[in-house]
Amino acid sequence: MSDTRSPIRTYSYLGPQGTFTEAALAQVPEAVGQNWRSVNNVGEALDDVISGRSDGAVIAIENSIEGGVSVAQDALATMPGLRIVGEYLVSVNFVLVAKRGTTLDDVKVVNAHPVAYAQCHQWMDATLPNHGHIPATSNVAAASALFDNDLADAAIAPPGIVAHYDLDVLAENIGDNPNAVTRFLHVSRTTVLPAPTGADKTSLIAELPIDRAGALLELLEQFSTRGVNMSLIESRPIGDELGRYRFIIDADGHIRDERVADALLGVRRFSPGVMFLGSYPRADKASITFDSKYSDEVFVEARDWLRGIITGEPEA
Numbered sequence: 001m002s003d004t005r006s007p008i009r010t011y012s013y014l015g016p017q018g019t020f021t022e023a024a025l026a027q028v029p030e031a032v033g034q035n036w037r038s039v040n041n042v043g044e045a046l047d048d049v050i051s052g053r054s055d056g057a058v059i060a061i062e063n064s065i066e067g068g069v070s071v072a073q074d075a076l077a078t079m080p081g082l083r084i085v086g087e088y089l090v091s092v093n094f095v096l097v098a099k100r101g102t103t104l105d106d107v108k109v110v111n112a113h114p115v116a117y118a119q120c121h122q123w124m125d126a127t128l129p130n131h132g133h134i135p136a137t138s139n140v141a142a143a144s145a146l147f148d149n150d151l152a153d154a155a156i157a158p159p160g161i162v163a164h165y166d167l168d169v170l171a172e173n174i175g176d177n178p179n180a181v182t183r184f185l186h187v188s189r190t191t192v193l194p195a196p197t198g199a200d201k202t203s204l205i206a207e208l209p210i211d212r213a214g215a216l217l218e219l220l221e222q223f224s225t226r227g228v229n230m231s232l233i234e235s236r237p238i239g240d241e242l243g244r245y246r247f248i249i250d251a252d253g254h255i256r257d258e259r260v261a262d263a264l265l266g267v268r269r270f271s272p273g274v275m276f277l278g279s280y281p282r283a284d285k286a287s288i289t290f291d292s293k294y295s296d297e298v299f300v301e302a303r304d305w306l307r308g309i310i311t312g313e314p315e316a
Contacts (some may be wrong), residue, residue: 207273227294
């Protein structure tokens with residue numbers, strides 16, 4: 001009898017076990033019960049997808065406190081062949097941990113991922129005003145490094161870290177904002193678009209064709225004149241010369257929505273460096289609202305009207 005079971009799929013995430021990225025991956029329905037591959041950085045995770053070592057990857061793209069994750073934005077802009085198929089939100093808070101027997105008074109140097117450290121700097125400055133900071137590749141790696149060397153006395157880590165490491169929690173809820181949230185993307189190689197849900201987001205990267213007054217305004221007008229709201233727009237240097245930037249854009253809606261499709265056509269005519277990253281369901285499932293004059297029916301009627309003029313159809 002032949003084996004009809006589906007093959008095991010592999011998903012890459014920033015490890016080791018216990019990271020916020022792993023918590024985001026746990027929300028991906030198709031990743032449940034599959035093989036999860038822990039990697040050291042965003043570039044490695046995305047390269048796994050491009051090379052075929054993994055079927056998908058989950059990466060952090062934006063934090064509600066620190067904004068866009070630049071290393072992820074740059075990787076998406078420079079690694080073609082990737083497509084965003086979903087997004088997930090993870091609430092973020094932190095604890096300060098140390099090896100057994102360590103007290104808060106013993107802490108002189110703290111190991112922490114730079115983004116996590118930035119989100120805890122008020123607590124750190126108030127509680128440990130003279131501390132030093134050693135950057136780590138991930139929040140869990142910061143904690144595990146306490147067992148590898150004596151460079152740091154404590155680490156900033158996720159609250160569930162003690163389930164994986166024998167550590168003492170010196171302080172809880174040390175994040176400066178209790179409402180902090182990180183947005184994660186599920187990235188794959190597929191070119192099949194998820195069906196529109198009415199609560200979607202479209203991501204793209206666009207370059208200004210020339211550095212001149214009003215160029216950015218013209219880019220933004222491609223969306224505003226079609227009634228498309230942008231929930232994110234951030235600039236990143238292209239790197240070939242000073243003053244050259246690309247823009248990471250999240251637009252409300254799906255590429256199958258007439259208004260979004262028309263906006264992307266405008267961007268394509270305006271920016272030869274445009275890169276479509278994907279249309280996918282919003283993590284918050286919030287329905288997209290827009291003025292009725294930008295409905296699909298209005299765009300279709302306008303095209304029919306124009307076609308009738310060109311083909312000589314008699315007006316009704």
